[in-house]
Amino acid sequence: MSITKRLMYVNRRAPYGTIYALESLEVVLIGAAFEQDVSLAFVDDGVYQLVKGQNTTGIGVKNFSPAYAALGDYDVKKIYIEKESLDQRGLSMDDLQHLTWEDENEDYAEKESMHLVSREELADLLEEQDVVFSF
Amino acid sequence: MKFGILVNEGPYTHEASDSALQFTRAALAKGHEVTRVFFYHDGVNNGTRLGVPPQDDRNITREWSSLAKEHELDLVVCIAAAQRRGLLDADEAKRHGKDADNIAEGFRISGLGQLIEVAIQADRLMVFGD
Amino acid sequence: MATLHTVNKSPFERNALDTCLRLAKQGSGILFLEDGVYGALKGTAASEKVAKAAGEHKVYVLGPDLAARGMQEDQILDGIQVVDYAGFVDLAAEHDRVNAWL
Numbered sequence: 001m002s003i004t005k006r007l008m009y010v011n012r013r014a015p016y017g018t019i020y021a022l023e024s025l026e027v028v029l030i031g032a033a034f035e036q037d038v039s040l041a042f043v044d045d046g047v048y049q050l051v052k053g054q055n056t057t058g059i060g061v062k063n064f065s066p067a068y069a070a071l072g073d074y075d076v077k078k079i080y081i082e083k084e085s086l087d088q089r090g091l092s093m094d095d096l097q098h099l100t101w102e103d104e105n106e107d108y109a110e111k112e113s114m115h116l117v118s119r120e121e122l123a124d125l126l127e128e129q130d131v132v133f134s135f
Numbered sequence: 136m137k138f139g140i141l142v143n144e145g146p147y148t149h150e151a152s153d154s155a156l157q158f159t160r161a162a163l164a165k166g167h168e169v170t171r172v173f174f175y176h177d178g179v180n181n182g183t184r185l186g187v188p189p190q191d192d193r194n195i196t197r198e199w200s201s202l203a204k205e206h207e208l209d210l211v212v213c214i215a216a217a218q219r220r221g222l223l224d225a226d227e228a229k230r231h232g233k234d235a236d237n238i239a240e241g242f243r244i245s246g247l248g249q250l251i252e253v254a255i256q257a258d259r260l261m262v263f264g265d
Numbered sequence: 266m267a268t269l270h271t272v273n274k275s276p277f278e279r280n281a282l283d284t285c286l287r288l289a290k291q292g293s294g295i296l297f298l299e300d301g302v303y304g305a306l307k308g309t310a311a312s313e314k315v316a317k318a319a320g321e322h323k324v325y326v327l328g329p330d331l332a333a334r335g336m337q338e339d340q341i342l343d344g345i346q347v348v349d350y351a352g353f354v355d356l357a358a359e360h361d362r363v364n365a366w367l
């Protein structure tokens with residue numbers, strides 16, 4: 001498919017309480033094959049998806065948090081975290097997984113995927129999209 | 136204009152599927168194209184033919200089926216979400232050794248790529264969910 | 266390049282409206298549907314912020330969802346326009362993208 005569109009996935013749900021976070025990630029991973037201009041935004045309870053140290057053994061549910069680390073391999077390297085959402089929840093970037101991607105044009109140098117953005121910056125980014133996915 | 140429709144919730148518990156139906160009807164009535172309706176998450180449950188709602192209530196699955204027949208709509212149920220929730224067509228039932236299938240007329244089971252494809256091809260993606 | 270935002274949650278139950286208002290650029294369209302229609306009413310704890318939003322954005326409410334819930338058009342805040350499903354389709358077509366705050 002020759003058209004390239006800007007697709008943003010807006011994640012606003014915490015993991016495990018509902019299936020939305022997991023099934024959204026499945027869409028992102030499948031969607032990566034379409035080679036579009038993809039970004040992810042983590043807003044509201046969505047920021048909890050990226051919290052480090054998730055351990056699901058006691059609830060009998062698969063821990064899917066390691067899968068986020070693979071996003072870079074799928075060429076998904078624009079990940080935006082809304083600062084206001086972190087602040088409201090008493091979190092900082094240090095509480096979240098550190099996601100990176102490898103730049104094959106620079107000898108596979110590890111580059112930052114995570115971008116902390118203000119509400120104004122996120123509002124601008126939303127306005128630049130062709131399609132906004134919400135689940 | 137081309138619309139893609141995404142339905143994230145099953146019938147009856149949430150209004151999402153009703154809203155999506157009303158929107159789809161209204162868009163078609165205005166001469167727009169509805170390129171595809173994609174059912175994801177519990178939305179796959181819209182595609183079971185085994186629902187028996189009370190006679191004085193709407194039958195959402197049947198409404199989707201008849202709308203699809205009338206307008207040649209492409210109703211696609213996500214295969215991964217459908218497998219989790221027990222929504223099968225004849226081929227899937229056979230492949231997984233199940234004794235029955237339950238997909239309703241006018242629906243088909245396919246991959247998530249169908250959602251991405253319609254998001255790219257359509258002019259607008261409309262999301263109905265919880 | 267304006268966006269149509271849809272809000273389908275009661276402002277008393279979820280934060281969809283708050284997040285929508287936080288991230289909608291000035292001049293956006295905002296449509297309340299399903300339980301979101303409760304956000305369009307006068308005399309509630311949410312009325313003040315919604316009235317303010319109606320000054321910065323074009324705010325709409327879906328009439329069929331309003332009627333279903335026993336709400337009359339005279340209960341709607343000034344500056345909010347009632348639309349039917351045909352109007353919803355027009356709004357979706359007129360804006361450049363639709364962002365559903367579920």
